[in-house]
Amino acid sequence: MAKAxxxxxxxxxxxxxxxxxxxxxxxxxxxxxxxxxxxDPDARAELLLLSPSFLTPALDYNGLHVWDTLALGEYLAETFPKAQIFPKDIAARTHNRSVSGEMHSGFNNLRSALPMNIKAHFPNFRVWSGAKPDIDRVCAIWRDCLSRYGGPFLFGKRPTLADAMFAPVCSRFATYDLTLDSECAGFRDQILGWEPMAEWAEAAKVEPDEMEELDVEF
Known part of the structure; x- marks a missing residue:
């Protein structure tokens, strides 16, 4: 079998x-x-938020080509059920899909105002007012999930699709030095300290600065 x-x-x-x-x-x-x-023109268009659709990440595995993050999550959940990418309980699973879908299709003002930049840190960053409702909504989702399912991840003791979907937001909140209440700050730190997230961040920090225009065009 060919490697993924x-x-x-x-x-x-x-x-x-x-x-x-x-x-x-x-x-x-x-x-x-x-x-x-x-x-690559497609890569630059995606990173500059100029692309109508996102073609990366894309997974090639078992003769299949899967792109779009939600499709990838659904495929992996079906292929590796023991990983429990979705909660077992149908109500929690439905809730998970709902908040993941909201992250997938919304929060455009947050994306524009707080672009992903793991290597950077902007203390006392002044957040554009248009992004504040998005930030408030993210925090409301986090508080609701942590209250319902007991943490430390959004749907309980193990990470799920929802945690992967909101992980970049945790990075953004750290980059732009956002002040959060203790519950949301605790979840942010939980995700940033999560082993695979920390592994990705370490690799990001040594990545060459090859897209200087990102600082201007976002």
Missing amino acids: VLTISSKNYSSWCLRGWLLCKMAGLDFEEKRLPID
């Missing part, structure tokens, strides 16, 4: 690639990383 290949772009800038990579790690999939060249 996950195509990604930048580890420092691509929130979608981080999500897909985390899901592959959660599934226990043995995969090879294929890095899309940073000068």
Whole structure:
């Protein structure tokens, strides 16, 4: 059987690639990383939020080509059921899909105001007012999930699709030095200290600075 290949772009800038990579790690999939060249037009369009659809991350496995983060999560959940990418309980599973879908399709103001940049740190960053409702909504989702399922992850003791979907937001909140209440700050720190997340962040920190225009065009 051919080894799985996950195509990604930048580890420092691509929130979608981080999500897909985390899901592959959660599934226990043995995969090879294929890095899309940073000068690839599609990669640059995605990283600059100029693309109508995101084609990375993309997984090639067992003769199938899977792209889009939610599709990737669903595929891995079906292929590796023991990984429990979704909760066992149907009500929790439905809730998980709902908050993951909301993250997948929404929060555009947050994405624009707080672009992914793991290597950077902006103390006392002034958040654009248009992004504040998005930030408030994210925190409301976190508080609700932590209250319902008891933490330390959003749906209980083990990470699920929802944690992978919100992991880049935790990174953004750290990069831009957002002040959070103790419950949300605790969840942010839980995700940032999660082993696969820490592994990704370490790789991002040594990634060459090849897209200087990101600082201006986001």
